[in-house]
Amino acid sequence: MATHTTKQYSVLTMNTIAFAFNFAVWTMFSIIGLKIKQELGLTDTEFGVLVATPILTGSITRLPLGMLTDRFGGRIVYFIQMIVVAIATYTLAFAHSYWQYLVAGLFVGLAGGSFAIGIAYTSAWFEKEKQGTAMGIFGAGNAGAAITNLVAPMIVVAAGWQMVPKVYSVAMALMAVVFWFFTYDDPGLEERKNSGQHKTIAEQLAPLKELRVWRFGLYYYFVFGGFVALALWLPKYYIGEFGLDIKTASLITMIFTLPSGVIRAAGGYASDKLGARTVNWWVFWISAGCLFFLSYPETSFVIKGIKGEVNFNIGLGVEIFTLFVFIVGIAQGFGKASVYKLLHDYYPNNMGSVGGMVGVLGGLGGFTLPIFFGILSDYTDVRSSCFMLLFILVAICMLWMNYSIIKAKKESEIL
Numbered sequence: 001m002a003t004h005t006t007k008q009y010s011v012l013t014m015n016t017i018a019f020a021f022n023f024a025v026w027t028m029f030s031i032i033g034l035k036i037k038q039e040l041g042l043t044d045t046e047f048g049v050l051v052a053t054p055i056l057t058g059s060i061t062r063l064p065l066g067m068l069t070d071r072f073g074g075r076i077v078y079f080i081q082m083i084v085v086a087i088a089t090y091t092l093a094f095a096h097s098y099w100q101y102l103v104a105g106l107f108v109g110l111a112g113g114s115f116a117i118g119i120a121y122t123s124a125w126f127e128k129e130k131q132g133t134a135m136g137i138f139g140a141g142n143a144g145a146a147i148t149n150l151v152a153p154m155i156v157v158a159a160g161w162q163m164v165p166k167v168y169s170v171a172m173a174l175m176a177v178v179f180w181f182f183t184y185d186d187p188g189l190e191e192r193k194n195s196g197q198h199k200t201i202a203e204q205l206a207p208l209k210e211l212r213v214w215r216f217g218l219y220y221y222f223v224f225g226g227f228v229a230l231a232l233w234l235p236k237y238y239i240g241e242f243g244l245d246i247k248t249a250s251l252i253t254m255i256f257t258l259p260s261g262v263i264r265a266a267g268g269y270a271s272d273k274l275g276a277r278t279v280n281w282w283v284f285w286i287s288a289g290c291l292f293f294l295s296y297p298e299t300s301f302v303i304k305g306i307k308g309e310v311n312f313n314i315g316l317g318v319e320i321f322t323l324f325v326f327i328v329g330i331a332q333g334f335g336k337a338s339v340y341k342l343l344h345d346y347y348p349n350n351m352g353s354v355g356g357m358v359g360v361l362g363g364l365g366g367f368t369l370p371i372f373f374g375i376l377s378d379y380t381d382v383r384s385s386c387f388m389l390l391f392i393l394v395a396i397c398m399l400w401m402n403y404s405i406i407k408a409k410k411e412s413e414i415l
Contacts, residue, residue: 002184004187007125007184008125008126010182010183010184011121011122011125011183011184011186012122012125012126012134012137012138013182014178014179014182014183015074015078015118015121015122015138015141015183016118016137016138016140016141017141017175017179018078018082018114018118018141018175018176018179019114019115019118019138019139019141019142019144020140020141020142020143020144020147020261021082021144021171021172021175022082022085022111022112022114022115022141022144022172023111023112023114023141023142023143023144023145023147023261024144024145024147024148024151024168025085025089025108025111025144025168025172026054026055026058026108026109026111026112026144026228027144027145027148027228027231027232028054028089028108028148028152028164028165028168029050029051029053029054029105029232030051030145030148030149030231030232030233030234030235030253031148031149031152031153031156031161031164031235031246031250032152032156032161032164032165033047033050033051033232034235034236034239034246035156035161036050036101036161037050040097040098042098043374043378044373044374044377044378045371045374045375045378046098046374047236047374048233048370048371048372048373048374048375049102049371049374050098050101050102050105051232051233051370052232052366052367052368052369052370052371053101053102053105053106053109053367054105054106054108054109054111054112055109055112055228055232055363055364055366055367055370056106056109056363056364056367057105057106057107057108057109057110057112057113058109058110058111058112058113058115058363058366059109059112059359059360059361059362059363059364059366059367060360060363060364061109061110061112061113061116062112062113062115062116062356062357062359062360062363063116063353063356063357063359063360064356065077065081065113065114065116065117065356066116066117066119066120066353066355066356066357066359067353067356068117069116069117069120069121070120070353073121073185073186074117074118074120074121074122074124074186075121075180075183075184075185075186077117078114078117078118078121078179078183079176079179079180081110081113081114081117082114082172082173082175082176082179083173083176084107084110085108085110085111085114085172086169086170086172086173086176087169088104088107088108088110089108089111089165089168089169089172090165090166090169090170091104091107091165092104092105092108092165093162093163093164093165093166108165111172112363112366115139115142115359115363116355116356116359118138118141119135119138119139119340119355119359120355120356121186122134122135122138123135123344123348123355124186124187124188125186125187128344128348129272130272131268131272131341131344131348132268132269132270132271132272132276132337132338132340132341132344133265133268133269133272134268135268135337135340135341135344136264136265136266136267136268136269136271136337136341137264137265137268139261139264139265139267139268139336139337139340140261140262140263140264140265141261142224142227142260142261142264142336143257143258143260143261143262144261145228145231145257145258145261146254146257146258146261149231149235149250149251149253149254149257149258150250150251150254152164152250153246153247153250153251154247155167156246157247212346212404213347213354213357213358214361215400215401215404216339216342216343216358217357217358217360217361217362218361218396218397218400219280219335219339219397219401220336220339220358220359220361220362220365221361221362221364221365221393222287222332222335222365222390222393222394222397223283223331223332223335223336223339223362224332224336224339224359224362224363224365224366225361225362225363225364225365225366225367225368225369226332226365226369226390226393227257227260227329227332227333227336227366228363228365228366228369229365229366229369229370229373229386230256230325230328230329230386230390231253231256231257232366232370233370233373233386234249234252234253234256234325235249235250235253236249237383237386238252238253238318240383241321241383242318242321244318252318252322255322255325255326255329256322256325256326256328256329257329259326259329259330259333260329260330260332260333261333262333263330263333263334264333264334264336264337265337266333266334266337267279267333267334267335267336267337267338268337268338268340268341270334270337270338271337271338271341271342272341276338276339276341276342276345277338277342277405279334279335279337279338279341280335280338280339280342280401281401282331282334283331283332283334283335283338284335284394284397284398284401285398286327286328286331287328287331287332287335287390287394288391288394288395288398290324290325290327290328290331291328291387291390291391291394292391293316293324294316294321294324294325294328294384294387294391295384295385295387295388295391296314296316296384297382297383297384297385298313298314298316298384299313299314300312300313300314339358340355340358343355343358369386369389369390372386372389373385373386373389376388376389
């Protein structure tokens with residue numbers, strides 16, 4: 001008979017691995033989408049819609065999946081979700097036209113909803129002082145984007161892009177089976193079954209009336225949505241800006257995706273020890289600094305000097321560019337953990353609904369931002385405009401956070 005501690009860490013391990021598999025599927029279009037773009041002759045805007053479509057489904061399903069997890073437990077909901085994703089992913093290999101890719105992408109996007117299941121399921125197993133670390137470890141599963149950056153290009157080169165969804169679907173089905181045999185129903189579910197008492201939908205949704213939930217959602221829109229958007233967009237950016245081939249561009253993108261995913265565990269630990277708000281501040285400041293330099297487009301200008309014209313060129317080489325992107329990824333990794341630690345501090349008994357809603361907003365960032373990137377690229381003809389948008393977004397987060405802190409201090413003084 002397994003001990004409670006053994007069950008805790010078995011569930012955490014399986015949750016994290018399952019999330020990594022789901023995240024790899026969720027970001028699959030960042031690689032196969034490049035081949036589809038070539039085959040169909042898509043514009044940047046159309047490409048942005050293509051890669052963002054799975055992100056839409058993964059976003060809007062997070063709230064209902066989180067609520068289902070609160071009601072029925074993470075084990076059964078996670079298992080069913082992975083089986084459905086495996087089937088949907090396999091069908092993608094047989095699409096041929098743009099609209100078919102979009103429809104298939106909507107169903108594949110259910111992979112992104114796994115976050116709401118896993119975060120609620122993980123939270124249900126750990127005590128308050130370990131919540132940040134446990135959820136951070138689980139969240140490290142978004143390093144699954146790096147799995148796609150590494151594995152998908154090799155499959156594309158060896159067997160064509162259609163083989164990618166076939167391989168991924170089989171892997172997901174096997175993961176679902178392994179997950180079922182190494183996980184357990186959480187203690188809270190057993191208590192609810194025995195008592196026969198369950199929260200109503202109204203009770204689950206009640207915290208969503210608070211403005212604070214939406215502020216946390218904006219933070220997550222940047223740290224998670226921005227991460228997903230860049231994971232999808234960077235391979236194309238490297239190819240267009242620096243002339244790299246698809247395999248090299250994908251491997252270099254791993255310098256962003258892999259550390260950002262893995263470091264999330266450290267972000268959870270730091271949030272437990274230093275406080276989630278402190279971690280958030282550092283995340284925003286560091287991101288803003290790096291995005292300022294990433295936003296500056298390559299520029300050439302001429303100065304009329306004393307002895308003639310002097311030519312200057314300002315721009316980031318691939319090495320410096322990658323360094324700044326790497327730092328942004330690390331900051332976002334910490335931020336993804338600190339935001340959910342904040343959620344648990346305020347809403348420990350509503351992680352399914354509140355965590356699901358914040359996950360929706362973060363996922364919508366992953367959906368909308370690539371589309372905005374494509375629109376800005378098409379209409380400004382400036383490739384770095386995507387980083388300009390992210391800089392504006394993090395600035396808004398900082399202003400709102402500062403305002404909320406000042407307001408809270410004034411209210412406490414009045415009381």
